[in-house]
Amino acid sequence: MAAQLVVALLALTSLSAASEPDCKELVKPLVLDSHSPIYGKWVLHVGSWDQSSLKNDLVSVNSSWVELSASSDSGVITIYWADRLNEDKCLQGVANATISGMTSHTTFNINGHTSYHDGKYYETCADCLLSEDTTLLPDSESKGRYLFLFTRTGSLEPSELETFKKQAECLKFLPEYHFSGSDLCPDDRETSASPPAENTENDQTDTEPAAK
Secondary structure (H helix, E strand, O other), X not given: OHHHHHHHHHHHHHHHHHHOOOHHHHOOEOXXXXXXXXXXXXXXXXXXXXXXXXXXHHHOEEEEEEEEEEOOOOOEEEEEEEEEEOOOOEEEEEEEXXXXXXXXXXXXXXXXXXXXXXXXXXXXXXXXXXXXXXXXXXXXXXXXXXXXXXXXXXXXXXXXXXXXXXXXXXXXXXXXXXXXXXXXXXXXXXXXXXXXXXXXXXXXXXXXXXXX
């Protein structure tokens, strides 16, 4: 009987281990340099959060896209972003992210409201961008983290979504998700002859950009 119990316990342990994600293989940070596969335009597909208090900000965003481009300074990435809010208002602007190894540091100024963010990027599916965003308080303490999965087109295969969920689990995010819509804000740069200000809005709002 004792031998049978040991065998049963070993079997359960084996099944439990098999069901757990292999986090070492799933979560591999990208080094941010001129060769990083992060540049170009990306459409948000899904996001998650690690603090319940962050949920409302993200679910207020109906759709989002970002465009990342290298600058003349090798230590700086230019981020142009556009969010469509649930009230059908578009908010968009530009910010610079400074790079330090595998981490980016970005300051957004919107309607006099300043927010600070640390970002990390991870290996993910082809034509996808996996971004972890830590929102910082003025004293540099973390307010919480978001995990965003972007694609070139906004669409995603079911198997790729399952991989994202496992990556989110490895990174200690809550098993809750917000899926972005497909009605994207138009790019104001295409309708304006002048370059965008640091942050520009179609409507006045204090909502932070969904993704960095």
